[in-house]
Amino acid sequence: MSGDHIRDEDGGTANAAGASASATSVADVPVRFVDKGAAVAAEGAGCHAGADALRDAAAAAGKSELLDRYATDYPKGPHDQPQSMCPAFGSLRVGLRMRRTATILSGSACCVYGLTFTSHFYGARRTVGYVPFDSETLVTGKLFEDIREAVHELADPERYDTIIITNLCVPTASGVPLDLLPEQINGVRVVGIDVPGFGVPTHAEAKDVLAGAMLAYARREAEQGPVAAPATRRTDVPTVTLLGELFPADPVVLGRLLEPMGLACGPTVPTREWRELYTALDGAAIAAIHPFYTASVREFEAAGRTVIGSAPVGVDGTAAWLDAIGDACGIAASAIGAAKDAALPAIGGVLAAAPIDASLIVSGYEGSELLVARLAIESGARVHYVGTACPRTPWSAPDLEWLETHGVRVKFRASLEDDLAALEEFRPDLAIGTTPLVQAAKARAIPALYFTNLISARPLMGVAGAGSVGQVINAALANRPRFEKMKAFFEGVGDGDTSGIWSDTPVPRPEFAKQFAKKLAKQAAARASTAST
Numbered sequence: 464m465s466g467d468h469i470r471d472e473d474g475g476t477a478n479a480a481g482a483s484a485s486a487t488s489v490a491d492v493p494v495r496f497v498d499k500g501a502a503v504a505a506e507g508a509g510c511h512a513g514a515d516a517l518r519d520a521a522a523a524a525g526k527s528e529l530l531d532r533y534a535t536d537y538p539k540g541p542h543d544q545p546q547s548m549c550p551a552f553g554s555l556r557v558g559l560r561m562r563r564t565a566t567i568l569s570g571s572a573c574c575v576y577g578l579t580f581t582s583h584f585y586g587a588r589r590t591v592g593y594v595p596f597d598s599e600t601l602v603t604g605k606l607f608e609d610i611r612e613a614v615h616e617l618a619d620p621e622r623y624d625t626i627i628i629t630n631l632c633v634p635t636a637s638g639v640p641l642d643l644l645p646e647q648i649n650g651v652r653v654v655g656i657d658v659p660g661f662g663v664p665t666h667a668e669a670k671d672v673l674a675g676a677m678l679a680y681a682r683r684e685a686e687q688g689p690v691a692a693p694a695t696r697r698t699d700v701p702t703v704t705l706l707g708e709l710f711p712a713d714p715v716v717l718g719r720l721l722e723p724m725g726l727a728c729g730p731t732v733p734t735r736e737w738r739e740l741y742t743a744l745d746g747a748a749i750a751a752i753h754p755f756y757t758a759s760v761r762e763f764e765a766a767g768r769t770v771i772g773s774a775p776v777g778v779d780g781t782a783a784w785l786d787a788i789g790d791a792c793g794i795a796a797s798a799i800g801a802a803k804d805a806a807l808p809a810i811g812g813v814l815a816a817a818p819i820d821a822s823l824i825v826s827g828y829e830g831s832e833l834l835v836a837r838l839a840i841e842s843g844a845r846v847h848y849v850g851t852a853c854p855r856t857p858w859s860a861p862d863l864e865w866l867e868t869h870g871v872r873v874k875f876r877a878s879l880e881d882d883l884a885a886l887e888e889f890r891p892d893l894a895i896g897t898t899p900l901v902q903a904a905k906a907r908a909i910p911a912l913y914f915t916n917l918i919s920a921r922p923l924m925g926v927a928g929a930g931s932v933g934q935v936i937n938a939a940l941a942n943r944p945r946f947e948k949m950k951a952f953f954e955g956v957g958d959g960d961t962s963g964i965w966s967d968t969p970v971p972r973p974e975f976a977k978q979f980a981k982k983l984a985k986q987a988a989a990r991a992s993t994a995s996t
């Protein structure tokens with residue numbers, strides 16, 4: 464068997480040495496041929512065009528049940544197209560961080576190029592396998608055969624515990640049936656997921672698609688008999704599982720907060736190795752620090768676990784979180800009180816030592832936006848607006864209630880337009896948000912901080928969090944005079960399309976834009992009618 468079906472992003476191959484499947488084992492899985500119309504419609508579309516067409520094609524190709532589940536787990540907001548990066552980046556990153564795990568993508572080459580480029584930009588030091596396709600392999604069902612061969616080639620138990628294969632938009636819309644892949648090959652687990660941009664709104668929720676699929680698999684294994692303890696297990700006291708990608712220091716801080724209650728920190732989901740999934744499922748309680756892991760919560764609840772929302776941020780947040788965890792784990796009131804006495808005065812002291820005297824707006828797509836706003840308010844900031852790309856869930860309810868009590872407008876599934884409108888309306892002293900919001904703020908000489916790079920890359924919980932957010936916000940606020948100087952210096956050099964130094968000032972031509980829009984609409988109609996014949 465050739466290794467041509469697995470290509471890495473450089474066009475090289477990523478074959479598992481010495482691992483090859485016999486022709487018999489490869490041929491005994493039935494193939495569901497995809498619908499021709501759906502495949503052709505899907506092949507010509509991407510995330511910037513034809514989401515409805517892709518969704519219809521996927522439904523026609525047998526993925527209705529999956530799309531219905533995604534629609535319930537990840538309800539849509541004002542934007543039904545990703546406004547940031549491709550959502551599949553979230554699940555890709557989760558897989559790439561796991562030890563002894565191989566990752567394969569199936570999708571358009573341009574999508575795979577973008578995803579692998581971003582992965583390596585963020586420091587993934589692993590190869591991403593790629594199964595290419597064309598119209599013919601989609602229509603004839605050969606793509607599924609290619610995927611199956613690729614998985615068999617990689618399934619080397621010496622190297623891997625798990626292979627994750629991800630259908631991107633086009634293979635999902637074409638109904639490529641990953642559920643027909645074997646559950647395991649030579650003891651290597653096979654986890655197939657569909658992560659289409661037209662079904663999973665944000666890359667945050669794509670993390671849940673994979674985490675949920677792995678938890679479901681691990682739960683089935685645990686139900687069938689004893690499973691291996693993780694190599695990293697350090698404690699025999701009851702543990703609290705953390706849900707969400709946290710700053711590395713946060714679990715350490717959380718462990719100290721839990722200690723007086725006789726509890727310890729368990730694994731963080733998404734995990735770094737397969738066996739941690741069993742310990743995660745075995746947690747005394749589950750702390751949904753990030754509130755958007757709907758599929759993962761379903762698995763924890765099926766395993767009989769109680770899931771707690773919010774996080775120990777600031778004095779109020781920490782007190783409420785310790786109460787909730789203590790209740791869920793049946794801890795005596797005196798021990799809960801001891802945990803609070805050990806933590807709250809110190810947190811209050813640090814918050815008072817780094818006060819924030821400013822008005823803010825906060826937005827992002829990480830899922831921790833509400834927590835950051837709470838911390839800022841406890842430091843003295845006046846927060847007008849919090850926008851999050853994530854949906855409202857039962858686990859964001861405590862933070863929503865607290866923020867609304869403090870006069871904050873909270874917008875779930877916020878679009879960039881919502882964030883920009885808040886910037887205009889409130890003209891805050893500081894904006895925390897995504898790249899386009901930060902750019903818009905800086906253009907108005909308003910200091911701004913990137914949520915992902917500057918806020919998410921800091922501790923938030925306990926004493927460590929109380930000090931760190933105030934520090935970064937105050938440093939940014941001190942930059943205001945520099946922004947005002949720059950704005951004054953560049954005053955009069957134009958704006959938007961006409962910005963810059965020109966010998967002739969560019970003239971906007973809206974009539975050209977209209978012409979292009981008409982041509983594109985015509986092209987889309989022609990494509991739709993070809994697909995339906």
Ligand code: SF4
Pocket residue numbers: 508509510511545549550551570571574577631632633659660661
């Ligand atoms: S896989 Fe991602 S980049 Fe590709 S079309 Fe879908 S949403 Fe866009």
